[in-house]
Amino acid sequence: MIQQQAAPPGNGLLARYRRGDFFCELTSARPSSQVELSDLFARLDALDEEDLRRRIALAEKELFDLGITFTVYSDKDAIDRILPFDVLPRVITAAEWARLESGIIQRVTAINLFLDDLYHDRRILADKVVPADLVLGNTNYHEFMRGLKVPCGAYSHVCGIDLIRDQEGLFRVLEDNARTPSGVSYVVENRNLMLQSFPDLMDGARVRPVDNYGLMLRQALEQVAPPTAGDPQVVLLSPGIYNSAFFEHVFLAREMGVPLVEGGDLIVENDRVFMRTTAGHAAVDCIYRRIDDAFLDPKVFRPDSMLGVPGLMDAYRKGTVSIANAPGTGVADDKAVYAYMPRIVRYYLGEEAVLPNVETFICREPQGLKYTLDHLEELVVKPVGESGGYGMILGPKASRSELDEFRAKLKADPANYISQPMIGLSVCPTLTDKGVEPRHVDLRPFAVTGSKTTVLPGGLTRVAMKEGSLVVNSSQGGGSKDTWVLE
Amino acid sequence: MGALLSRNADCLLWLARYMERIENLARILGVAETFARDRAGRNWLPVVQINADEGRFFARHRIADAHTVPHFYTLDQDNPTSIVSSMRAARENARALRPLISIEMWRQLNRMSTWLGGLSDNAVAPANLSALCTEIKEACQLHQGITEGTFYRDQAHYFYLLGKNLERADQTTRLLDIKYHTLLPRPEDVGSPLDTSHWNALLRAAAGYQAARRVLSGTITPRSVAGFLLFSDSFPRSVILCVRQMDWLLSQVRTRYGLRGGAAAMELLDELRAALTDRTIDDVVNHGLHEFLDWVQQRLMLIFSEIRDAYCLPR
Numbered sequence: 071m072i073q074q075q076a077a078p079p080g081n082g083l084l085a086r087y088r089r090g091d092f093f094c095e096l097t098s099a100r101p102s103s104q105v106e107l108s109d110l111f112a113r114l115d116a117l118d119e120e121d122l123r124r125r126i127a128l129a130e131k132e133l134f135d136l137g138i139t140f141t142v143y144s145d146k147d148a149i150d151r152i153l154p155f156d157v158l159p160r161v162i163t164a165a166e167w168a169r170l171e172s173g174i175i176q177r178v179t180a181i182n183l184f185l186d187d188l189y190h191d192r193r194i195l196a197d198k199v200v201p202a203d204l205v206l207g208n209t210n211y212h213e214f215m216r217g218l219k220v221p222c223g224a225y226s227h228v229c230g231i232d233l234i235r236d237q238e239g240l241f242r243v244l245e246d247n248a249r250t251p252s253g254v255s256y257v258v259e260n261r262n263l264m265l266q267s268f269p270d271l272m273d274g275a276r277v278r279p280v281d282n283y284g285l286m287l288r289q290a291l292e293q294v295a296p297p298t299a300g301d302p303q304v305v306l307l308s309p310g311i312y313n314s315a316f317f318e319h320v321f322l323a324r325e326m327g328v329p330l331v332e333g334g335d336l337i338v339e340n341d342r343v344f345m346r347t348t349a350g351h352a353a354v355d356c357i358y359r360r361i362d363d364a365f366l367d368p369k370v371f372r373p374d375s376m377l378g379v380p381g382l383m384d385a386y387r388k389g390t391v392s393i394a395n396a397p398g399t400g401v402a403d404d405k406a407v408y409a410y411m412p413r414i415v416r417y418y419l420g421e422e423a424v425l426p427n428v429e430t431f432i433c434r435e436p437q438g439l440k441y442t443l444d445h446l447e448e449l450v451v452k453p454v455g456e457s458g459g460y461g462m463i464l465g466p467k468a469s470r471s472e473l474d475e476f477r478a479k480l481k482a483d484p485a486n487y488i489s490q491p492m493i494g495l496s497v498c499p500t501l502t503d504k505g506v507e508p509r510h511v512d513l514r515p516f517a518v519t520g521s522k523t524t525v526l527p528g529g530l531t532r533v534a535m536k537e538g539s540l541v542v543n544s545s546q547g548g549g550s551k552d553t554w555v556l557e
Numbered sequence: 558m559g560a561l562l563s564r565n566a567d568c569l570l571w572l573a574r575y576m577e578r579i580e581n582l583a584r585i586l587g588v589a590e591t592f593a594r595d596r597a598g599r600n601w602l603p604v605v606q607i608n609a610d611e612g613r614f615f616a617r618h619r620i621a622d623a624h625t626v627p628h629f630y631t632l633d634q635d636n637p638t639s640i641v642s643s644m645r646a647a648r649e650n651a652r653a654l655r656p657l658i659s660i661e662m663w664r665q666l667n668r669m670s671t672w673l674g675g676l677s678d679n680a681v682a683p684a685n686l687s688a689l690c691t692e693i694k695e696a697c698q699l700h701q702g703i704t705e706g707t708f709y710r711d712q713a714h715y716f717y718l719l720g721k722n723l724e725r726a727d728q729t730t731r732l733l734d735i736k737y738h739t740l741l742p743r744p745e746d747v748g749s750p751l752d753t754s755h756w757n758a759l760l761r762a763a764a765g766y767q768a769a770r771r772v773l774s775g776t777i778t779p780r781s782v783a784g785f786l787l788f789s790d791s792f793p794r795s796v797i798l799c800v801r802q803m804d805w806l807l808s809q810v811r812t813r814y815g816l817r818g819g820a821a822a823m824e825l826l827d828e829l830r831a832a833l834t835d836r837t838i839d840d841v842v843n844h845g846l847h848e849f850l851d852w853v854q855q856r857l858m859l860i861f862s863e864i865r866d867a868y869c870l871p872r
Contacts, residue, residue, distance in 0.1 A: 311649065
């Protein structure tokens with residue numbers, strides 16, 4: 071079904087904008103909210119392109135000066151780069167957000183129940199809803215988490231579920247980032263930038279605020295602190311200033327008003343975690359960690375590692391300290407487990423997933439394998455254990471011989487693969503060198519879970535700045551937009 | 558809250574030291590045209606000697622002149638005592654301190670660092686050097702001003718000020734040590750124009766020209782200038798004033814924030830303060846100025862390491 075254009079062609083900035091065959095976040099028709107969107111369209115259409123470019127240049131300079139950057143390391147230099155910012159906002163209507171929010175809360179709830187079950191009763195494995203070897207043989211499954219009660223049953227305290235919107239305008243989950251999703255600092259800083267540099271654009275637009283994220287997170291972390299801690303000391307654990315995402319760590323520590331610590335700042339004595347301060351050792355109750363499981367505790371994970379805090383897992387198992395996100399959470403956001411997520415939601419909550427997956431064929435299942443083999447040239451096939459796009463094949467773009475070669479690999483080890491159709495991601499009007507053009511976007515909302523789950527309105531909209539590109543990653547020329555959830 | 562991570566306390570000491578060092582270096586290079594002039598014409602060697610860099614400098618350059626010395630101390634990234642190296646170190650420390658320092662402090666340090674990193678060789682050519690040094694000095698003063706106006710006054714601020722005063726005291730002794738001997742007048746030079754310009758340059762490098770003129774009117778001699786830089790109660794860069802500040806700052810962190818330890822540093826500071834209070838400049842010169850300055854520098858180094866041992870290093 072091709073949507074009709076909701077807004078008439080503009081006669082200003084958006085005069086030459088055509089969305090093509092894709093769903094447009096601004097101009098495609100929605101069931102409701104037509105008035106708000108045409109207001110916004112008119113507002114954007116009235117902008118002057120030259121003025122806009124001048125202000126963007128100033129705004130980007132300010133981002134650089136403020137060090138709202140990520141660091142790219144070459145052989146001899148560390149180069150700070152800003153995430154390219156596109157000034158034309160991505161808009162989500164109140165009705166759309168209500169649905170997204172309930173879908174995200176549902177999904178995060180199911181993920182936490184699933185993890186709790188895996189590390190305790192394993193009902194879902196006994197009932198054969200999810201194959202046992204799929205999770206128990208997973209590298210992100212940690213046996214030492216078995217039988218450990220975590221406060222509030224929360225494992226994925228911060229979850230950044232990647233959503234895309236297909237050609238029909240339906241939001242679908244692409245990936246569950248249940249471990250240490252990043253990017254929330256850009257959500258808040260993009261908004262600060264809009265308010266500072268484009269106040270006229272925001273004036274009167276009824277956009278839900280995002281600046282209370284730090285408070286949301288701190289409250290959730292205090293809720294999951296060990297019950298024995300009266301006034302819990304929360305810290306943020308970072309790999310340090312050479313980490314490419316260090317700005318985000320600074321941002322979060324600052325917004326929460328908690329110390330930013332590195333592994334060397336922490337010490338474990340008698341199964342209790344302390345930080346080294348000028349006044350001696352000070353007790354720590356809750357650690358929001360931005361390092362991988364493997365670098366938490368060299369006694370458990372990597373004896374060869376200089377990183378991490380020896381004895382941390384002992385303290386954790388004794389319940390004297392909370393760690394967010396919990397170790398072993400990665401087993402839930404694995405690609406293979408993703409395919410089972412609609413069934414996992416149904417199993418624990420007795421309801422259908424509000425947000426569907428991208429249609430996924432599980433090659434370990436006979437019918438999934440057959441479909442994949444029959445339609446290989448239309449599908450994206452991904453190995454389950456890999457990340458970063460390694461070992462996958464894009465059927466529509468592969469040659470005959472590549473397809474044949476892959477077919478053999480797939481038959482030899484079907485359990486290692488899933489397949490999905492190619493999705494035409496939705497587009498947003500984006501200011502490019504050639505004027506305002508459609509560019510593909512995704513959306514990563516951030517859900518925070520303590521005693522309950524709350525979702526920051528909106529999330530990080532990443533935009534593929536290259537024409538036709540579906541790759542939104544910052545490492546490959548992706549940028550970001552402010553995401554407006556209308557009231 | 559109020560707890561200060563040991564690692565952050567260390568970064569604060571170093572951030573303050575590097576920023577103070579950059580300012581002092583810019584001051585010296587800024588007056589170097591006159592400062593470097595001696596009886597034999599121009600001699601840029603004292604600038605190298607102040608930092609005790611003779612070995613590394615002459616490994617890279619054959620002569621200390623108006624081209625090699627400024628470049629070595631401003632843009633040379635391989636020289637750890639150059640302004641760009643100090644700036645990089647200051648920024649690394651500030652980066653680790655970003656959750657603590659004000660956003661405005663970070664923004665200015667970041668901008669200053671970008672600016673310095675983009676300077677071309679031409680910016681430090683003899684014709685441009687003095688103007689550049691003024692800009693660098695002002696950037697440092699901007700840092701000081703923003704810090705004064707925005708940095709939250711808890712123990713972090715005290716550690717910052719400890720580092721700043723320590724570096725200041727150290728820089729003043731170095732400045733004095735290098736110049737004093739070359740400035741000792743020979744009978745035939747007394748009152749000559751050359752002699753006066755030397756004193757002016759020294760006082761300008763220490764930012765004490767105006768104050769010294771007011772206080773020492775008519776009696777500007779090597780001894781009175783040395784006495785001013787060591788013992789003035791009111792000059793912000795005098796050694797005694799910096800030491801008194803440190804003494805007060807350290808007792809504040811111990812009493813106000815209840816920090817244990819630091820007794821050894823406190824004792825050393827008391828001893829140093831007493832040594833500076835009890836002596837006159839005549840005592841010092843008669844017993845050997847160089848030896849005295851050397852002793853002061855050693856004490857400052859010890860105090861610094863005692864402070865770090867007590868509060869900053871992992872235990």
